[in-house]
Amino acid sequence: MKSVNTSSKVFGAQVTQALRARYNWMIEEGLFQSNGDGTFSYDRNLEKQLTDREKATEGQRLSQELGKPMGRIVRYENFEGKLTGSVTLSNGDKFAVVERARDFALVPWRPVLERHIGKQVGGISRGDNVSWSFGRDRGLSR
16 A cells, blocks of 8 residues: 655645646546646536447456457337346436347446346437337337
8 A cells, every 4th residue: 555645735745646647648638628727627517428438348348258249229210129227327317238149238327227138138329318129018019
């Protein structure tokens, strides 16, 4: 464990140095812009950008684990697959992992899905929400 000098001058300098390094990293990543006067600004959609990056990273990890590419669910189109689990991002957003024959997709989670893990599910994407169908409600009616 690294020790930290807590005397106010040294500690303050360490905090300032850490913040500067973090700001520089954010600028390099294109997440912050320097205003040239020692201040920084960022886009209104920064949180969405970070969430999308983390979701893509989780998708890459799952792709290697499952041996399938990550696909996407097309808005207003039906989809079906096996609900194999979930992933939770650092901001608390949770996504269902729906495996299909050739790929898998990360779909917004709802608590009702918990009891359907390991089962076939279907649904229709409506943007950030999904209308789910389970069991007999899925597919063509008889």
